Amino acid sequence: MAPPTPLLEVEGLTKRFGDFTALDSVSLELAAGERHALVGENGAGKSTLVKMLYGLLAPDGGSIRWQGRALRLANPAQARAAGIGMVFQHFSLFEALTVTENIAIALPQLSLGGLAERIDQVSRTVGLALDPDRRVHSLSAGQRQRVEVVRCLLQDPKLLILDEPTSVLTPQEADTLFEAVRRLSDGGCAVLYITHRLAEVTALCDRATVLRRGRMIGHCDPRTTPAGDIAEMMVGTKIAPIARAAPEPGEPKSRLRLRALSLSARETGGRRLKDIYLEVKSHEIVGIAGVAGEGQNELVRALTGEIRLPLLKGAIEINGKRAAHRDPASRRRLGAGFVPEDRSHHATVPAMGLDENVMLSHHGEPRMVRAGFLNMAGARAWVERIRDTFDVRASSETPAAASLSGGNLQKFIMGREILRQPRLLVVDQPTWGVDAAAAARIRQAIVDLADDGAGVLLISQDLDELFALSDRIAVMYRGRLTPARPTERLNARLVGLMMAGPKVAVP
Ligand code: ADP
Ligand code: MG
Numbered sequence: 001m002a003p004p005t006p007l008l009e010v011e012g013l014t015k016r017f018g019d020f021t022a023l024d025s026v027s028l029e030l031a032a033g034e035r036h037a038l039v040g041e042n043g044a045g046k047s048t049l050v051k052m053l054y055g056l057l058a059p060d061g062g063s064i065r066w067q068g069r070a071l072r073l074a075n076p077a078q079a080r081a082a083g084i085g086m087v088f089q090h091f092s093l094f095e096a097l098t099v100t101e102n103i104a105i106a107l108p109q110l111s112l113g114g115l116a117e118r119i120d121q122v123s124r125t126v127g128l129a130l131d132p133d134r135r136v137h138s139l140s141a142g143q144r145q146r147v148e149v150v151r152c153l154l155q156d157p158k159l160l161i162l163d164e165p166t167s168v169l170t171p172q173e174a175d176t177l178f179e180a181v182r183r184l185s186d187g188g189c190a191v192l193y194i195t196h197r198l199a200e201v202t203a204l205c206d207r208a209t210v211l212r213r214g215r216m217i218g219h220c221d222p223r224t225t226p227a228g229d230i231a232e233m234m235v236g237t238k239i240a241p242i243a244r245a246a247p248e249p250g251e252p253k254s255r256l257r258l259r260a261l262s263l264s265a266r267e268t269g270g271r272r273l274k275d276i277y278l279e280v281k282s283h284e285i286v287g288i289a290g291v292a293g294e295g296q297n298e299l300v301r302a303l304t305g306e307i308r309l310p311l312l313k314g315a316i317e318i319n320g321k322r323a324a325h326r327d328p329a330s331r332r333r334l335g336a337g338f339v340p341e342d343r344s345h346h347a348t349v350p351a352m353g354l355d356e357n358v359m360l361s362h363h364g365e366p367r368m369v370r371a372g373f374l375n376m377a378g379a380r381a382w383v384e385r386i387r388d389t390f391d392v393r394a395s396s397e398t399p400a401a402a403s404l405s406g407g408n409l410q411k412f413i414m415g416r417e418i419l420r421q422p423r424l425l426v427v428d429q430p431t432w433g434v435d436a437a438a439a440a441r442i443r444q445a446i447v448d449l450a451d452d453g454a455g456v457l458l459i460s461q462d463l464d465e466l467f468a469l470s471d472r473i474a475v476m477y478r479g480r481l482t483p484a485r486p487t488e489r490l491n492a493r494l495v496g497l498m499m500a501g502p503k504v505a506v507p
Contacts, residue, residue, distance in 0.1 A: 005068040007032050007190050008053075008159060014061035015048050022048045025062065026216040028209045030192065032158065035185045037201040037222065038194045040211035040234055041435045042406075046194045047089075049211070050161050053192075054086045055079040085157035087148045089164045095137040099130055103151045110154060123150050126180040140500075141291065142173035149180070160184060161192045166200060170291070171463070171496035178204050198227050198234075199464075210234055235436040242443055242468060245451040252281035255424040255455025256336075257317040261302065268298040268307055271479045278474065278481060280424065280455035285446065286484050287470030288459045289495050295479035296459050297341065300428050303457070304338045305331045319423055337422030339413055341429045341459075347413045350402035354394075354412060355379040357401055358386075361416065382419075390415035391441060407438035414442050418449055425449055428459040443469055463492050477501050 008030040015023040023045040030036050038046050051057040053064065055073030064071045066082055073079050079086070093102050100116045110118075116132040123130040128146040136144060145165060152160060162181070166174040181204060185191050193205055201208050201222045208225075210217040210233040217233045232238055261276040273295055280286045290296055301307045303316065305328040316324040318334040328338070340346040348357045358379045386392060390411040394404050401409060410430070417425060430446065431439035446469060450456050460466050466473055472484035475498040482498055 004031070006030060007034075007067060009065040010049075010053070010062070011065070012062035013049065013052060013059055013064065015045075015052060015057060016060050022214050023052075023211075024214045024216075026209075026211065026214075027062075028216075028219065030159065030190050030207075032190055033185050033188045034207055035181065035191045035193060035205045037205035037208040038192055038211065039196065039198070039201055039208055039230065041196055043213070043435075044196075044211040044234075045214040046196075046211060047163055048214075050086065050163060050192065050194060053079070053159075054084060054161065080155055080157075083156070083158035084161065085152035085155055085159070086161040087145070087152055087163065087165060089167065091141075091144050091148060093136045093144055093147060096135065098133050098135050099139075099147050100132040102136060102147060103154065106151055107154060118154060119150060122153050126150075126153065126183050127176065128180050141168040142170065142176075145169065145173075145177075149177075153184070157189060159190045159192065161194070163194045164196070165193075166195070166197065168291075170499050171492045172500070174200075196234075197464075198231055201230065202227055212236055231436070237437055239436055239440045240444075242440070242447055244447050248283050248453070252283060253453075254279060254317065254320055255282055255284075256280040256303075256426075256457060257315065257320075259315040261316065263298070263302060263307065263309070267309075268301070270298045271295040273298055273302065274479045276481045278457075278484060280457050282423070282453045282455055283450055284472070285450045285456040285458055285470050287466035287473040287487075288457065288476055288481070289463060289466050289473055289499060290461070290476035291499050292461055294476045295481075296428065296476050298479070299476070299481075300338075300340060300426060300459060303336075303426050304328050304340065332420075332422075335423035337417035337420055337425045339417055339425070339427040339430060341432070348401040348409065351400055353398045353400055354383045354386075354404075355398055358382050358416060386412055386415035386419060389419065390445070407434040410434050411438055411442060414445055418445055421452075422449075422454060424455050424457070426457045426459075429461065430458070431460075431462065431465060439465075463495060466495075467492065475499055 006029045010026065010028045012025045012027055013023060014025050026049060038049065040046050048057065052059050055076045055078050071082065100119060103119060104112055104115055119130060119132045128149060130146050130150055145168065165177060169177065181191050195201060205222050207219065208222045208230065209219050210230065212234060220230060222230060256279065258276050258278040261273060263273045265272040288296060302309065305326055309324040318331055318336050321334050323331050323334060349360065355376060359376065380398065392408050392412045392415065394408060404412065414430065427446065430442050434442065446456055446458065458469060467487060470487050472486055473490055473495060474484035475482045475495060477499065
């Protein structure tokens with residue numbers, strides 16, 4: 001007997017943006033009920049591929065067959081009519097409307113009568129509880145995503161595409177989503193699951209397609225292929241594990257100390273900060289976890305000195321010296337280094353050369369002055385050192401910051417701060433959007449700095465990163481910070497519960 005026709009057959013699919021080939025002749029097959037992972041690093045072409053399957057982008061080459069027939073999609077409505085549903089990384093919901101109203105607007109073909117009951121029924125069947133009458137503005141990111149998933153399921157898709165769905169979820173919410181995906185596929189729906197997180201592929205999927213820089217590297221069965229092999233397919237090289245030196249004997253020094261730091265929303269221009277206590281010592285990496293927007297950004301700006309504090313407003317000590325009233329340059333002179341989250345505007349001036357960027361941040365820097373780097377030639381020599389030490393790849397000798405890829409610019413910024421040998425480094429999302437090889441190098445540099453006696457405050461939304469690097473971890477929630485607990489006494493579930501807020505009892 002001939003094997004059954006696959007649900008979806010993608011053959012040689014290609015997409016170009018101008019001269020740039022974002023997807024180069026990629027092929028894959030999907031059967032009904034299959035949980036198929038599409039994996040690859042940032043920029044590998046995953047979203048580009050599924051946008052073509054959903055009628056959002058027109059292919060420049062190749063073909064899509066659906067249930068044995070050629071499929072040409074002019075728009076997402078045609079994809080939905082064929083039975084293809086997609087949940088995007090970014091949500092598209094109206095804040096002021098209820099769950100039911102949001103779904104009714106998106107799906108005018110469904111009758112309003114009994115819609116709330118159907119929402120309730122579908123959400124129960126897959127195990128994604130939803131209150132149809134809640135207004136969207138009062139929902140967490142995880143609940144909003146449920147609305148999007150349930151909205152998709154109401155159209156009874158044969159294929160559900162999920163594009164990096166866990167990036168906004170706590171570990172518990174992710175587990176609930178995985179359960180729902182398993183139920184759906186058990187019921188015969190195929191799932192194309194996009195992620196750059198290997199652990200999710202192993203936990204959830206029975207097939208995987210690996211992309212790297214727009215090319216298809218291969219297919220594998222993640223249940224039998226070692227995770228290290230899939231990682232190597234994604235990245236193209238072996239990633240060395242992080243090496244940490246043994247702790248130094250002797251009394252550690254205080255590198256950063258916050259006592260009762262409180263700032264009103266007016267003072268931060270964002271979230272208020274409430275009664276924050278924290279100490280980071282020499283040889284120590286302290287991680288701060290949290291869902292985005294819980295006050296991490298405000299804390300970083302209070303630490304860098306971008307938000308200037310009245311003298312009496314809580315204590316910030318850097319290397320044992322009072323720092324709350326000091327400006328950023330003066331805090332740097334106390335031995336602090338800062339790597340803010342937004343590398344392309346905040347941390348550098350995009351249109352300027354790397355040498356000019358070094359001049360801007362390091363003029364008056366004693367170490368640089370002593371080393372004789374006082375003019376542009378000196379700044380260029382300094383850039384040379386950063387590029388050599390941190391493997392910053394660029395197309396010319398003196399490239400503009402804007403011409404570097406995200407990963408290379410981040411390596412440059414990390415190098416710029418770390419070669420100053422700060423005694424305190426505050427770093428926000430150090431590897432966001434950076435490929436795995438560059439991320440490994442950046443993480444090792446952070447560890448080496450701490451091993452060398454600095455204190456590091458690491459703010460990250462990547463729990464794996466926090467657990468890999470931190471000696472202690474604290475959680476930020478609504479402008480408050482929990483005490484930093486030793487990492488070996490925590491796990492991702494516990495931190496996830498703390499990220500969801502104090503309402504949830506920690507077992
Ligand atoms: P992934 O989802 O795997 O992170 P994408 O499919 O979003 O990657 O992007 C693949 C590549 O295509 C990236 O280098 C990205 O910058 C580029 N790209 C994506 N969309 C566009 C576009 N509309 N115009 C130009 N380049 C694009
Ligand atoms: Mg993407």
